[in-house]
Amino acid sequence: MTQAQTILTGESVADLLTRSYEHAYEQGWTDGLPIIPPTPEAVERFVAASGRSGDDLIGVLPPRKGRATVEVIAVNAIMAGCRAEYMPVVIAAIEAMTDPSYPLEFMQVTTNPMTPFLLVNGPVRQQLDINYGTGCLGPGWRANATIGRSIRLSMINIGGALPGVYSKVSLGSPLRYSYICGENEEENPWTPFHVDRGFERSQSTVTVFKASNFCNISGGEGVGADEILRHIATNMPPMYGGGDGALLLLGINHARSLFDAGLTKRDIQQRLFEYARVPAAHFAESFATTERNAGRGDADSVWRARCPEEIYLAVAGGPGPQDVYIGAGMPQTRLIRGL
């Protein structure tokens, strides 16, 4: 291991673990929650599981321009509680976040609580037990909880987004602890999200969105496809921070109802694009003007996206008349290698 090491001693395992947590917290290495100490042996194991060399550079994380090597990513993944076999997913997500078109630096320093949202597709979901069904946005699944958390720890420790020092987020967000789920491809009557983006169904990918909120939409069950979509659309308010688009995680009940009504994904995008419009008079003029100038509105109304394609659709979760709307955009999809 090439990183500096700290030697801690304790009178018992419990004592040592507590000291590790306290030390990491004092150093500013945590999100506030307890961590697993990244011993050199564990780091070696995680690097080996990645299928890469420890000094492979995956990306440079702003604002401090920290070098996200496989070894440093492993340190943060261990602290987050990941299993070694999660490393390829974490690495693919960091690759996506460091794409020049992804607004990582803005995300790291802004007062807005925007955060990465990770959507996982392909066989990796079963392989690593990444939840895509009931309760997929948490809590309760180790892979979901710790892969997302490792991304946040990397943003803090590699990127230097120390709260209040480099990160100027005004209120923050609970979504910044971990925000991730798999797509429920098994109950998605259309093509999976990653296939729509040009990958094979048999490939595993992670897509990282810039996301700004979580909004669960309840209801709309049993009233027909058009009413379902109107109900969803009226719960998709425009917002700062996620203004680049919208991600709709359709629950499996509504996905089935819409499919059975003969709607394609493209049909749904088009209808939501038309329905999710609010009279401009509903908003402060400055906001309406901003949205209009960004191509998301006209003289009469503010739109949820510039075009239907900016309303991204995926299917997730378990049974129930529930959907989730996330103000989200700028998706970057990466193949998960080395599984």
Add this chain to the structure above:
Amino acid sequence: MPTVMVVTDTFAKFGRRMASTQGCPYVIIAETPNPIRQLEPDALRARAQAMLPTVIDGLTLPPAEIQRRMREVAREEIHPSGVVRSASPV
């Protein structure tokens, strides 16, 4: 190229940290009290005029003089001693 940062005071130290990541730790920063969104044009103009001497300094002083003036300030602001998180501006 002569450059000055104009920023509200809440973000001044943060601004210097960000400037330092771009290789400009000694940039002259013209500050005005936060917030400014609510100000009417006349009040905003008065704020801008109050910053003008600092702006002129930053655009006209020799780089060596700017570095001399800002060295200690930059050292304290970019790496505040012992601070790893803060709930108030540091």
